[in-house]
Amino acid sequence: MNILITGANGQLGNEMRILSAEHPQHTYIFSDVIVPEDSPVTIHPLDITDGEAVSSFVREQNIDLIVNCAAYTNVDKAEDDEATALKINADAVSNLGRTGAKIIHVSTDYVFSGEACVPYREDDPVAPNTAYGRTKYAGEKALLAVCPDAIIIRTAWLYSEFGKNFVKTMIQLGKSKTELGVVYDQIGSPTYALDLAEVIFAAIEAPEWHAGIYHFTNEGVCSWYDFTIAIHQMYNTMAADSYDDAITCNVRPIRSEEYAYRTPRPHYSVLDKAKIKNTFGIAIEHWADALTTCMLNLCSDL
Ligand SMILES: NC(=O)c1ccc[n+]([C@@H]2O[C@H](COP(=O)([O-])OP(=O)(O)OC[C@H]3O[C@@H](n4cnc5c(N)ncnc54)[C@H](OP(=O)(O)O)[C@@H]3O)[C@@H](O)[C@H]2O)c1
Numbered sequence: 001m002n003i004l005i006t007g008a009n010g011q012l013g014n015e016m017r018i019l020s021a022e023h024p025q026h027t028y029i030f031s032d033v034i035v036p037e038d039s040p041v042t043i044h045p046l047d048i049t050d051g052e053a054v055s056s057f058v059r060e061q062n063i064d065l066i067v068n069c070a071a072y073t074n075v076d077k078a079e080d081d082e083a084t085a086l087k088i089n090a091d092a093v094s095n096l097g098r099t100g101a102k103i104i105h106v107s108t109d110y111v112f113s114g115e116a117c118v119p120y121r122e123d124d125p126v127a128p129n130t131a132y133g134r135t136k137y138a139g140e141k142a143l144l145a146v147c148p149d150a151i152i153i154r155t156a157w158l159y160s161e162f163g164k165n166f167v168k169t170m171i172q173l174g175k176s177k178t179e180l181g182v183v184y185d186q187i188g189s190p191t192y193a194l195d196l197a198e199v200i201f202a203a204i205e206a207p208e209w210h211a212g213i214y215h216f217t218n219e220g221v222c223s224w225y226d227f228t229i230a231i232h233q234m235y236n237t238m239a240a241d242s243y244d245d246a247i248t249c250n251v252r253p254i255r256s257e258e259y260a261y262r263t264p265r266p267h268y269s270v271l272d273k274a275k276i277k278n279t280f281g282i283a284i285e286h287w288a289d290a291l292t293t294c295m296l297n298l299c300s301d302l
Contacts, residue, residue: 001026001027001064001065001204002026002027002029002061002062002063002064002065003020003026003027003028003029003063003064003065003066003067003204004029004030004031004057004058004061004063004065004066004067004101005017005020005028005029005030005031005067005069006031006032006046006048006066006067006068006069006070006096007031007032007068007069007070007071008030008031008032008039008041008043008069009032009034009035009036009039009043010032010069010070010071010073010162010163011158011159011160011162011163011165011193012069012106012158012160012193012196012197013030013032013069013070014160014162014163014193015160015162015193015194015196015197016067016069016197016200017030017040017041018194018197019194019197019198019201022201023201023204023205026204028041029044029061029063030042030043030044031043031044031045031046031057032045032046032070033045033046033047033048033070044057048068048070048088048092048093048095048096049087049088049091049092049095050095051095051098054092054095054096054099055095055098055099058099058100058101059099063099063101064101064102065101065102065103065104065204066096066099066101066102066103066104067103067104067200067204068093068096068103068104068105068106069106070088070092071088071089071106071136072084072085072087072088072089072132072135073132074132075110075130075132075263075265076262076263078130078131078132078135078263079130079131079132079262079263082131082134082135085131085132085135086134086135086138088135089132089135089136089138089139090135090136090138090139090141090142091142093105093139093142093143094139094142094143094145094146096143097142097143097145097146097147097150098146098147102149102150102209103143103147103150103151104150104151104152104153104200104203104204105139105140105143105150105151105152105153106152106153106154106155106196107136107137107139107140107152107153107154107155107213108132108133108136108154108155108156109154109155109156109188109266109269109271110128110130110132110133110136110266111126111128111133111136111137111140111154112124112126112127112128112133112266112269113127113128113129113266114129114265114266114267114268114269115266115267115268116268116270117268118270119270119271119272119273120215120270120271120272121215121272121274121275122154122212122213122214122215122272122275129264130263130264131263132263140152140213148211149209149211150211151203151209151210151211151212151214152212152213152214153196153199153200153203153213153214153215153216153276154213154214154215154216154271155191155196155215155216155217155271156188156189156191156217156269156270156271157188157189157190157191157217157227157269158191158193158196159190159191159192159193159294160192160193160194160294161294161297161298162193166190166224166227167231167291167294167295167298168298170182170227170228170231170232171231171232171235171247171298173249174228174231174232174235174247174249174251175247175249177249178248178249178250179249179250179252180228180249180250180251180252181251181252181253181254181258181259182224182225182228182251182252182253182254183223183224183225183253183254183255183256183258183259183265184223184224184225184226184253184254184255185223185255185256185267186223186224186256186265186266186267186268186269187221187222187223187267187268187269187270188217188221188222188224188266188268188269188270189217189218189219189220189221189222189269189270189271189287190217190218190222190227190287190290190291191216191217191218191287191290192218192285192287192290192291192293192294194290194293194294195218195284195285195290196216198282199216199276199280199282199284202280202281202282203280206279206280210279210280212275212279214275214276214279215271215272215273215275215276216271216273216276216284217270217271217273217284217287218284218285218286218287218290219273219284219285219286219287220286220287220288221270222287223253225251225253225254227287227291228251229251230288230291231291231295232247232249232251234291234292234295235247235295235299238295238296238299239295239298239299
């Protein structure tokens with residue numbers, strides 16, 4: 001198959017690129033809105049909000065399947081510019097869905113209110129209360145309206161060795177600060193983008209196409225505070241050559257009210273993964289094991 005990976009320069013896009021080497025039976029075409037000069041592969045410039053450009057690109061490149069890793073992911077900026085977020089997270093997704101190619105699209109736990117206390121199932125009622133969540137939910141609806149055969153995978157707390165994310169920020173803050181407050185009353189499941197890329201390949205390689213909405217994160221739950229402690233401990237074990245290099249920052253558990261969030265964050269982001277495990281016959285790694293793998297990859301670059 002000819003597989004188009006949009007948003008190839010993002011966290012998930014880069015992990016799809018890494019993993020594509022293990023699936024050489026397909027031809028991969030990578031695209032993004034901005035083409036980085038130092039990319040290890042050819043990335044085609046393609047703004048997915050440009051419907052005509054999308055349809056001619058898919059036709060000319062004979063694309064059979066699209067994995068949409070492109071998105072407007074800045075939760076705070078989306079509050080100020082919901083129109084742009086909607087263009088990228090919904091209108092553009094509809095452009096991709098209209099091409100006639102099969103599509104695997106990625107969505108988010110932000111479609112839910114975050115007020116539950118048991119893991120969200122795929123058919124639980126959505127109630128986004130941020131601009132980002134509203135635009136991502138609009139994207140799901142827009143896609144299913146033009147391409148009912150789509151696969152949509154909702155995920156949460158995504159990180160990788162590429163791009164900006166919580167893991168890299170906590171390493172940097174841990175090294176530069178002596179004290180750090182991190183919230184303990186928001187609970188979720190961190191997701192290593194490489195593991196999400198693996199399940200996307202499981203869906204691509206499945207003997208049958210299983211359209212529908214799925215939930216995927218790594219196994220286990222934690223708070224942002226727990227996650228930070230694990231990141232710092234792993235950093236000190238793997239990367240610090242001496243006590244001088246070690247992260248010695250004192251991390252304090254704080255409540256969400258004590259942190260000046262511009263946008264409300266969900267208190268509960270845990271997703272029920274039974275459907276994706278049963279449908280594709282996959283086992284999912286615990287978040288702490290997945291973090292170990294990512295930290296090993298990150299620390300080898302330090
Ligand atoms: N990050 C998380 O914690 C998280 C959580 C749950 C779900 N998700 C979902 O997971 C998916 C992957 O997220 P990610 O963290 O890998 O995202 P990311 O790192 O922000 O990557 C998104 C990529 O899409 C590109 N893009 C933006 N506008 C575009 C356009 N008009 N045309 C083409 N490409 C465009 C971005 O380019 P620029 O950087 O130049 O804008 C970026 O390279 C997204 O659907 C996201 O909503 C993410």
